Amino acid sequence: MSQTPPKPDLVTVNIDGRDIAVPKGTNMIEAAALLGIDVPHFCYHPKLTVSGNCRMCLVEMGLPAVDPATKQPVMDPATGKQRVNWMPKPQIACFTNATPGLHIRTTTPQIKECREGVMEFLLVNHPLDCPICDQAGECKLQEQAADYGRGASRFIEPKNVKPKRTELGPRVTLDDERCILCSRCIRFTKEIAKEDVLGFVDRGSYSTLTCYPGRELNHNYSLNTVDICPVGALTSTDFRFKMRVWFLKTTPSIDTESSVGANTELWAREGVIYRITPRRNDEVNDTWMADSGRLLYKKVAADNRLKQPLVDGQPVTGEQALAAAVELLQSQRSYAAIVGSGRQSVEEQFLTHQLALALGSVPADIVGRVGQGDGLLVSADRNPNVRGALVTGLIKAYPPTELTELAAAIDDGAVKMVITFGEDLLKAGLTTEQLAKLSLIEVGTHPLSTTAAAKVVLPALTVFEKNGSFINQQFRLQKFHAAVPGPAQARDDLAILTALLTGFTGTAQPAATVEAVWAELAKQVPVLAGVTWASIPATGRLIDGAAWASQPFVEGETLHYKPVPAPARAKAEPTSDKGQGPSDK
Amino acid sequence: MLARQSPCAIRYQRVHFCLLHSDFFLPFLMPATVKVLERRPLSFLQRTYLPGVLAGMRTTLRHMVAPKITMEYPEQRPPIPAGYRGVPTLVKDPHGREKCVSCQLCEFVCPPKAIRIAPGAVDASGPNAHVEKAPKEFEIDMLRCIYCGLCQEVCPEEAIWLQNLYSLSGRTRSDFVHNKAKLYELGGTLPDTHFKWDKKKAAEEAGNAH
Numbered sequence: 001m002s003q004t005p006p007k008p009d010l011v012t013v014n015i016d017g018r019d020i021a022v023p024k025g026t027n028m029i030e031a032a033a034l035l036g037i038d039v040p041h042f043c044y045h046p047k048l049t050v051s052g053n054c055r056m057c058l059v060e061m062g063l064p065a066v067d068p069a070t071k072q073p074v075m076d077p078a079t080g081k082q083r084v085n086w087m088p089k090p091q092i093a094c095f096t097n098a099t100p101g102l103h104i105r106t107t108t109p110q111i112k113e114c115r116e117g118v119m120e121f122l123l124v125n126h127p128l129d130c131p132i133c134d135q136a137g138e139c140k141l142q143e144q145a146a147d148y149g150r151g152a153s154r155f156i157e158p159k160n161v162k163p164k165r166t167e168l169g170p171r172v173t174l175d176d177e178r179c180i181l182c183s184r185c186i187r188f189t190k191e192i193a194k195e196d197v198l199g200f201v202d203r204g205s206y207s208t209l210t211c212y213p214g215r216e217l218n219h220n221y222s223l224n225t226v227d228i229c230p231v232g233a234l235t236s237t238d239f240r241f242k243m244r245v246w247f248l249k250t251t252p253s254i255d256t257e258s259s260v261g262a263n264t265e266l267w268a269r270e271g272v273i274y275r276i277t278p279r280r281n282d283e284v285n286d287t288w289m290a291d292s293g294r295l296l297y298k299k300v301a302a303d304n305r306l307k308q309p310l311v312d313g314q315p316v317t318g319e320q321a322l323a324a325a326v327e328l329l330q331s332q333r334s335y336a337a338i339v340g341s342g343r344q345s346v347e348e349q350f351l352t353h354q355l356a357l358a359l360g361s362v363p364a365d366i367v368g369r370v371g372q373g374d375g376l377l378v379s380a381d382r383n384p385n386v387r388g389a390l391v392t393g394l395i396k397a398y399p400p401t402e403l404t405e406l407a408a409a410i411d412d413g414a415v416k417m418v419i420t421f422g423e424d425l426l427k428a429g430l431t432t433e434q435l436a437k438l439s440l441i442e443v444g445t446h447p448l449s450t451t452a453a454a455k456v457v458l459p460a461l462t463v464f465e466k467n468g469s470f471i472n473q474q475f476r477l478q479k480f481h482a483a484v485p486g487p488a489q490a491r492d493d494l495a496i497l498t499a500l501l502t503g504f505t506g507t508a509q510p511a512a513t514v515e516a517v518w519a520e521l522a523k524q525v526p527v528l529a530g531v532t533w534a535s536i537p538a539t540g541r542l543i544d545g546a547a548w549a550s551q552p553f554v555e556g557e558t559l560h561y562k563p564v565p566a567p568a569r570a571k572a573e574p575t576s577d578k579g580q581g582p583s584d585k
Numbered sequence: 586m587l588a589r590q591s592p593c594a595i596r597y598q599r600v601h602f603c604l605l606h607s608d609f610f611l612p613f614l615m616p617a618t619v620k621v622l623e624r625r626p627l628s629f630l631q632r633t634y635l636p637g638v639l640a641g642m643r644t645t646l647r648h649m650v651a652p653k654i655t656m657e658y659p660e661q662r663p664p665i666p667a668g669y670r671g672v673p674t675l676v677k678d679p680h681g682r683e684k685c686v687s688c689q690l691c692e693f694v695c696p697p698k699a700i701r702i703a704p705g706a707v708d709a710s711g712p713n714a715h716v717e718k719a720p721k722e723f724e725i726d727m728l729r730c731i732y733c734g735l736c737q738e739v740c741p742e743e744a745i746w747l748q749n750l751y752s753l754s755g756r757t758r759s760d761f762v763h764n765k766a767k768l769y770e771l772g773g774t775l776p777d778t779h780f781k782w783d784k785k786k787a788a789e790e791a792g793n794a795h
Contacts, residue, residue: 128781131688131741132718161788164715241704241718244689 014103028093028104029057039106040115040144042122042230043182044094047286048191054122054182056144057093058114062086064101090114112148119149125160125205126231127177135232137245141180160205168198169217171237171291172226176208179233185209185225192288192376193221209233220374223291227277238295239275251483252279252538254470255293256343256463258371259381260558261472262289263539266297266464266483273297273464273484281539283560284476290377300464300484304447307487310457318458318491325441325456326503328417329359332439335416337406338364339423340394342383344493345468346477347517349385350392350525351497352421358505363415365406367428368399370554379473379555387471390548392525398551402429410434417441419500421493422460424448443496459490466492467514469536473555475545477528479536659752670734670747673725674772675765682713682782683769684744687720691736691745699729700736715786723765727753742781746772 008023015032022031030046032039042054065074065083076083084103090111093104105111123145130136162176186198186209197215200207211217217225226234248267253276255262262285267275276297278289299305309321316324329336336359340352344366356364366389369382389395407430409415416437418425422444425435435453442454445462465486469479486492491499498512510516518533527544535541555563630636656663665671677683687704705721707713736745750771755761763771 127785131690132686132716136688158788161792164717164789165709241687241706243704244693246693247689 011098011100011102013098013101016104016106022098024098024100026098028059028096028098028102031098032093032104032106037106038147039093040148041094042140042144042180043184045184045187045228045287047288048184048187048228050094051183051187052092052095054180055092055118056115056122056148058090058111058118059093059096060086060105060108060111061091061096062103062105063099064103115144115148116150119145120154122180123149123153124155125177126180127159129175129178129232132241133175133178133232134235134240134245135178135229139232140230162208166210167216167237168211168234169222172217172222173235173237173240174209175233175235178231179209180231181207181209182230184228184230185234188221188225188228189217189219192224193219195219198225220290220292220378221288221376223294224278224288227287236275236294243269243274248274249483251481253464253480253483254384254472254478255285255289255377256296256384256470257290257293257382258373258377258379259384259386259473259555260285260377260379260561261384261470261476261478261540262293262377263478264289264293268483271484273300283539284472284474284478285377285559288377288559290374292378297464299446300462302446305487306445306447306451306457306459307489308457309459309489310454312455313452318489321456321458322496322499322503325419325458325500328439328441328455329419329500329504332417333359333362335414336362337409337415337418338362339403339406339418339420339425339428340364340366340389341421341423342366342369342381342386342389342399343463344385344388344421345463345466345480346385346388346392346471347468347514347521348421348493348497349389349394350517350521351494351501353392353394355419355497355501355504356394358501363406363409364394365403366395366399367403367423368401370401373556373558375557376559379558379561381473381554384472385470386553387473387475387545387548388469390551391471391475391527391543391545392521398553404429406430407434410437413437419443420450422446422448425450443493445490458496459487460493460496461486461490465490466494468494469514469533471543472540473553473558473561475543476540477531477536477543478540479533479538665749665751669749669751670732670737672727672750672753672763672771673730673732673736673745673747673768674750675723675744675768676746676772676775677769678777678780679774680780680783681774682716683719684742684777685720685723685740686716686718686742686744687723688718688741690739690741694735694739696733696735697729697731699726699731700724701726713782715789716782720765723768725763725768727761727763728758743775743777743779746775748772 010021011024012019012021013031015035015037018035020031020035022034029039029041029044039057039059041057043051044057062084065085066072067074073082075081082101122141126141130142136142160177164175164177166174166176168174181200189198190196197211197217198209199212201210202208223236226236247269249269251266251268253264253266255264263279263281265277265279266273267277276294278285278287280287308315309318310316311321311324338352338356340349344352353364356362366386370380371382373380386399403425406415411434417439419441426432426449435450440450440454441456442448442451443458443460445460451457463480464483466482467480469477471477492512494517495512498509502509510520515533518531521528522531531541549564553563555561557563675685687702689702689704692700692702701724702720703722705719707716707719732747734747737747753761
């Protein structure tokens, strides 16, 4: 994962008269893209096998001439270079790999005519659905019809009629009329999801995408077929008819459902998130993400969202709640404990650690969440940021799923006050009797079973409403950004932590921004030395996790991740029922 | 800016700012071509004011007998020319189907952002299930609307029309936010030449035997 690949074998190819050196075997569509030349295509996808059935990527192709008898290059006396033998018929670029001296032409009249012809055939039976089609605005057929089509239809016969609203599965709706038979979805289910459920039936214009008899497209990666569908044939049932994509602004984010940290994109308009799609990161999630992570945005506008700061269950202002929390911290400082979270960002975990230090090195835990890994993009560790807690020093060892030490400390009377960051203490192994002995400060976004009993409740922001970073299972530091504003009374977790630190220590703290926290992080955490918020690239930055190699991490193999074999791993706890499945949010 | 002014004007400005409003230098700075006129005395007839009065009365009398050109608005209304851009409305086709499919192109194109659409799905068991999509809510803020007609021009379903209505009244700001019901009430039914969706439904029902 972190080793640099061996230097590739470069070959020079010529595209539209321009030479470019690319690794041998590079797909010619990708090679052309390096030169900024668009080779239109529908069925080709960089992360799937090539099927070459849409015929849109036709190019003229030529190879350097070699004398068949002598095997010597044939030189062109006019140019002094090796002559190029152009093939009489166009070839598809997607099925062509770079070989030395390969020439392609993408702008000749023949290719223009080819593209117009292919577009015309694709549009023969394509319905005029654009006004009601969710793909409009991000439709390859729409774009390429405008860029490479004839512009007018000559087709006067009635168009084919096919099923319009087939439920392929619980989350995917198929409009067969719009399908251009590119087979990307079939290849995805077969090759990536490894669950072969889709196929074509019937022939010619009547070809129809369908599930195998008795099967449905219900695996946890089904919505990726919607993402890769170049037209509006496969649509997300959740996003169907919700909003046109041209109104939506994208914000890069991270999937929080497990330690894989799949890169995502949030699509929002005017403070409302409409959908989450994967963002390409070839080191983490390629172009995929799990369906379960796509519905997490719904908790932003959930009815039960914590919006009101409370003290003893009574609504107060944010300042009053913070003052009450600081007072509690001061009065109970010798009996305090902190329950952080593996869902906090690195920055928040760092400040939580600072708070623990300020209180006098009080015990700080996070709650482990272990589920079943699916071997692809959901790992066994259902916390997105356990490694952040290790790196920032909030915890010293891999967290257990139950807070047994804290429970014992409460029973002993050593802990009488707990500040928890979104973790449900009852679900983490505490009993109601133990909870009754505690003064609880709760910082969180949604009510927990302990919220009613909490002394102070400070509403905070969800991952979609704030900036921060997570460290995933590869020790890859990845940023997420705020896409929408939070509720009026809720505060950024960083602001809450900074206010608590300021109130408790009485000294001014760095500003409650990720930039300011990173300035401190880089100073205090050796493996993050030299890192600034701005310098973390969009695809993440690997940090050195060697110091934690012996920790009993629970992740199994997933896409682009192989667990490091460690002797401690054999002794890893058996999986508990905590955090079963990503729906446990 | 200065280059466009006459040299004389520039000079005056300088005088104005530099010499502290002093009139002393003005005669020296004025152009040499200024001609001072003397007021001529009025004649006897002019002093009686009668020619002026009579000329005025002539205009008054001419208008007394001329045909009236004012209109008793609002009882009388002016004829509206073809292509007039009045209040935007939503229309139904002659079969009573709402034509808008909530593609939101009008919302996108609207320069003052007066249009707000909540898209929705058509009742799957109803007669128009094949249209699939229709607006759940459709609002046009007439305090924002600039009557440019781009919404009508962009509409792929010919569902939004700026018709003849030109005067709106209301007591509150919210009276000027036309919701879907109001827009259909104002729009009524317009003739259709395509019946695109009826053809689509007929094709769907006929199926494609193969």
